[in-house]
Amino acid sequence: MPKKSLWTTVVAFVLLGAGWLVFESGWLDDEPAAASGPAAEQLAALKVAPAGTMDGYSRDSFEHWTAQPQAGRNCNTREAVLERDGSGVRVNGACEATSGSWTSAYTGETITDPSKLDIDHTVPLANAWRSGAKDWTAQRRSEFANDLRSPQLLAVDAGSNRAKGDQDPSTWKPAAGYWCDYATDWIEVKNAYALTVTPQERTALQDMLGTCR
Template sequence: MGRQKRSYIAVSAVAALLAVAGCAGQGRGTAPGDAKGRPTAPAPRTPSGNGKGPADGKGPAEGTLPGVPSAAQARTQLARLKVAPQRSMTGYSRDRFPHWAEQGDSCNTRETVLERDGRDVRRDAECRAVSGTWTSVYDGRTFTKASGLDIDHTVPLANAWRSGADTWTQEKRKAFANDLTRPQLLAVSAVSNRSKGDQGPDEWQPPARSYWCAYARSWTAVKSSYALTVTKAEKATLVSMLDTCRG
């Protein structure tokens, strides 16, 4: 065998070894490294849309409500609530709960909740939602026009009145009607909101059973924050609804 042929075989063998080594490295799925061969951290994930989803740590049935307690916290709060019959509706009027309050930048409470609870919401110069997508957690219906939505008070104003708000100052009732820090306000389908009216959990529950856990936790948190009373039937129903929570 001539020197030229032997050299050709040697070069081919080295090339084959290098190719095999390269394929073996790729097959192990090793992470890319930096210039010194150290592994690099994967690029951070950025939340999609407006960041309302798994990135904010909330389950899909909780929507965008702030201040929703855990099921365990809600059970503790519920156990501490005073049980009492509902009071009289004498003197009640929605005007006793001024809403919707101005929230700055020409926006009122309604428009603020619409922006918070929707996706890709666009507002005009007067802060009115002119487009976007909203899903009503009460019944799972989806809307692309804000006109199909109501802003619901988790604990209705009339229910609050019968539970102790009749003794509050007007300023406190205004704060209650425009509360954006507790799970008291949310955008839902107009039909579900009007079906609910001023009824308590023992009289009305969201058609979407998947929302019962979040609804009971939210209702309990609001009544606890404002030291409102619950009826015996109301408390029993809340206990049952909390039992639908996982964990």
């Protein structure tokens, strides 16, 4: 083979290799970034275990909505969350919301009728039972069901709350725009109460955290 032809062949292979590297690098850049930050660290710290038994479960095992005195008023947990999560909320003498505006984080829907709202437990009571709460005291379960300090309680549209039921993020998710916040809140609650996650739940949470920016 003439020297010029051999040199041309070598150059072609080098350029082809460089082009492949550029392509490979671009392809990698398109991959979702691995989740990082406090929520990812908390998720990594959670114990992974299969879902536990539902034997003995009852919603009555988690006493709710307990008294939450506010400014001298005798409110319960549901009423306190409605007042906290709404805009322009008016309440009557019994602390019941009579008007206001609420945006359901799960759907983005604006609701002005408080009777169409549910107070959702971010980590459902039955899920908590399967992931460790079965062994708690009644007092601990009541604290969990009425927790206003962690992101465990949220006023949402009744439809999405009932569609969610006791499912974890591997089988139910809110609107995609809320995935980051939902996963972060779910992980924070499970971390605060040392609850376990299933392998499928953990994978779904990792995927949802990948939407955080």
